[in-house]
Amino acid sequence: MNTLSSLWPYLKLHQRQFLLGTLAVFGAGLAVTLPAYFTRLIIDGLTRAADNNPATVGIGAGQVALYALGAVLSAAFSGALMIMVRRQIVYASRQIEYEVRRDLFDHLSVLDKHYFDRARTGDLMNRLTGDLSAVREMIGFGSWQLASVVASFVVSFFWFFSLSWQLTLAVLLVFPVIIGILFTLARLISARYVAVQEQNSVISAKAQENFSGARVVKGYAIEDREIREYKLLNNELIRRALRLTTVEGPLQASMSLLMGLAYVIVLIYGGRMILGLVPNSPLTLGQFTQFALVLDRLAWPMLSIGMITNMLQRGSASWHRLQDIFVAQPTIKDDGRTDVSIKSIRGEIEFDNVSLNFDGQQVLRGVSLHVPAGQTLGITGPTGSGKTVLGNLITRLIDASSGVVRVDGTDVRRIPLKVLREHIAVVPQEPFLFSDTIAANVAFGLGNAGYARVPTRISVMKSKPPPHADFKPDMNRVRAAAEIAGLASEIERFPEGYDTMLGERGVTLSGGQRQRTALARAVAREPRILVLDDAMSAVDTETESRILSGLKQVQQGRTVLLIGHRVSTLRHADHIVVMERGQIIERGSHEELLALGGHYAELERQQRLESDLSSEAAGQISAAAPQISASGEKVKA
Numbered sequence: 001m002n003t004l005s006s007l008w009p010y011l012k013l014h015q016r017q018f019l020l021g022t023l024a025v026f027g028a029g030l031a032v033t034l035p036a037y038f039t040r041l042i043i044d045g046l047t048r049a050a051d052n053n054p055a056t057v058g059i060g061a062g063q064v065a066l067y068a069l070g071a072v073l074s075a076a077f078s079g080a081l082m083i084m085v086r087r088q089i090v091y092a093s094r095q096i097e098y099e100v101r102r103d104l105f106d107h108l109s110v111l112d113k114h115y116f117d118r119a120r121t122g123d124l125m126n127r128l129t130g131d132l133s134a135v136r137e138m139i140g141f142g143s144w145q146l147a148s149v150v151a152s153f154v155v156s157f158f159w160f161f162s163l164s165w166q167l168t169l170a171v172l173l174v175f176p177v178i179i180g181i182l183f184t185l186a187r188l189i190s191a192r193y194v195a196v197q198e199q200n201s202v203i204s205a206k207a208q209e210n211f212s213g214a215r216v217v218k219g220y221a222i223e224d225r226e227i228r229e230y231k232l233l234n235n236e237l238i239r240r241a242l243r244l245t246t247v248e249g250p251l252q253a254s255m256s257l258l259m260g261l262a263y264v265i266v267l268i269y270g271g272r273m274i275l276g277l278v279p280n281s282p283l284t285l286g287q288f289t290q291f292a293l294v295l296d297r298l299a300w301p302m303l304s305i306g307m308i309t310n311m312l313q314r315g316s317a318s319w320h321r322l323q324d325i326f327v328a329q330p331t332i333k334d335d336g337r338t339d340v341s342i343k344s345i346r347g348e349i350e351f352d353n354v355s356l357n358f359d360g361q362q363v364l365r366g367v368s369l370h371v372p373a374g375q376t377l378g379i380t381g382p383t384g385s386g387k388t389v390l391g392n393l394i395t396r397l398i399d400a401s402s403g404v405v406r407v408d409g410t411d412v413r414r415i416p417l418k419v420l421r422e423h424i425a426v427v428p429q430e431p432f433l434f435s436d437t438i439a440a441n442v443a444f445g446l447g448n449a450g451y452a453r454v455p456t457r458i459s460v461m462k463s464k465p466p467p468h469a470d471f472k473p474d475m476n477r478v479r480a481a482a483e484i485a486g487l488a489s490e491i492e493r494f495p496e497g498y499d500t501m502l503g504e505r506g507v508t509l510s511g512g513q514r515q516r517t518a519l520a521r522a523v524a525r526e527p528r529i530l531v532l533d534d535a536m537s538a539v540d541t542e543t544e545s546r547i548l549s550g551l552k553q554v555q556q557g558r559t560v561l562l563i564g565h566r567v568s569t570l571r572h573a574d575h576i577v578v579m580e581r582g583q584i585i586e587r588g589s590h591e592e593l594l595a596l597g598g599h600y601a602e603l604e605r606q607q608r609l610e611s612d613l614s615s616e617a618a619g620q621i622s623a624a625a626p627q628i629s630a631s632g633e634k635v636k637a
């Protein structure tokens with residue numbers, strides 16, 4: 001019931017198709033029994049003709065042919081109706097599958113970081129594929145078969161009662177047993193099917209993580225361990241699948257047995273009625289034959305009850321798993337406080353006594369800072385000190401537990417999320433590149449304007465497919481961004497330049513190239529606020545300095561948060577804060593912090609020492625080794 005009511009918004013969109021389909025199922029159910037009716041007329045007519053009894057009138061060859069034609073036409077009519085059923089109900093199920101998939105993707109797209117931090121990609125993929133197919137089968141084939149069974153029973157019992165109520169009651173003896181078995185096994189099937197689907201999710205997640213983390217698996221040479229663990233999960237899956245099969249099998253078998261039993265009752269009891277051994281229960285040979293033929297036609301629906309129960313239970317369990325996604329709500333979204341009149345931002349940032357807790361752990365404690373629009377703030381501090389979360393608070397990937405984060409003097413919770421995020425670009429520590437060309441990756445944040453939200457919860461028949469958007473990135477902008485990110489010359493060396501495919505279908509970039517592609521993506525967007533979260537850790541110091549001074553020229557008037565550990569780059573910032581355990585422990589300009597002689601000064605001293613040592617070592621190596629001339633020849637030092 002719960003399944004039906006939650007599916008109703010989708011079923012309602014196709015109620016005409018379901019209504020027509022169900023009527024056709026009932027029509028076909030009746031038509032399919034008509035040959036048995038004509039057979040009865042023929043047998044009884046011929047029996048009477050053979051009796052040569054003047055009191056009863058038999059039939060001739062012409063009438064036999066007419067009845068036979070009736071039987072053929074009704075069979076053909078039933079076939080035509082079945083085609084109609086398929087066109088209505090199965091089409092509707094495919095359309096609902098489309099609509100649910102569209103709405104699921106839409107819903108997942110608005111869920112926030114919090115949800116995806118906890119969800120496993122493999123599990124989500126399994127729900128969007130396996131579970132969705134099970135739901136489609138339930139709505140399409142399942143509901144069609146269910147309607148067929150109901151129609152078969154209604155029509156059959158109409159005939160049974162009209163032929164002989166005594167014989168019908170005798171057949172009905174087996175029904176309480178059928179219902180009892182169905183209820184018991186249906187519950188078992190549902191529970192065991194959920195267990196199978198859960199294991200499917202675990203196994204999909206394991207495979208997905210192994211493929212995504214293939215470099216780590218190979219790097220640590222732990223393939224054998226992973227293969228063993230996968231095998232264990234696979235074993236568990238087959239164990240659960242077999243447990244499911246053990247209840248599915250008996251369902252089919254018991255239905256078959258009960259059907260046979262009903263048949264035996266008809267043969268014995270009906271035979272006795274024809275012979276006149278049952279008082280006040282006359283039965284003609286034709287009626288007996290029609291009864292047996294109709295019962296025979298009931299065999300398939302009876303046998304398919306097992307399959308339908310199975311399909312409905314699976315579909316319903318899968319639908320509940322999809323409902324889990326639909327009920328999840330983003331914790332961060334526009335609400336009554338949102339000021340929709342805000343269309344843009346300048347880039348001034350303020351943290352006012354901001355604290356943040358994650359599951360009881362205090363990650364930020366009373367952080368206050370102010371970055372005027374257009375300035376660069378350097379943020380440094382040991383790992384886990386809360387640098388990344390500062391950036392996350394500005395883009396509202398998370399919200400502060402207490403205190404206020406303001407942009408342009410307005411609480412970020414009042415700025416429409418789309419406006420806020422459209423004007424802020426974050427280059428994360430671990431860049432994510434799509435399996436697409438370099439140009440498309442750099443231009444990823446461009447060309448979003450004009451994309452209206454695809455409407456959901458409306459029928460696929462009423463919604464026009466969105467127009468094909470052949471997005472051609474503005475190559476001047478892409479090239480300029482790649483230039484600033486220090487990537488342009490390397491891209492031009494690739495045979496296909498900016499059209500080089502990345503990822504699964506293309507080349508693999510180095511760590512530094514990946515970071516700079518992500519940087520180019522952010523720069524191309526020309527954001528008001530740019531957050532560089534340790535975004536150049538894989539780039540050498542010199543290149544990083546070059547990129548930063550290039551950025552400074554084009555980013556004039558833009559606010560930059562520069563999170564990092566290298567003093568050589570942090571010194572470019574107008575203001576620097578040092579974080580430790582969620583607190584700002586030092587703040588000032590590069591010179592002021594050096595003069596302070598605290599953590600920052602110590603960091604600078606260590607990095608200067610390391611740099612001196614490595615240039616000394618490099619000098620010794622070059623003095624000892626023969627040098628290579630530009631032409632590649634060895635020359636004496």
Ligand SMILES: Nc1ncnc2c1ncn2[C@@H]1O[C@H](COP(=O)(O)OP(=O)(O)OP(=O)(O)O)[C@@H](O)[C@H]1O
Nearest residue numbers: 117358363381382383384385386387388389390429
């Ligand atoms: N979504 C989250 N759920 C729970 N804890 C979190 C979450 N995000 C961050 N944290 C915790 O907040 C603390 C600060 O994390 P943050 O990523 O800001 O550190 P960081 O200073 O950027 O470190 P690093 O230099 O290593 O990147 C860490 O202890 C981290 O475990």
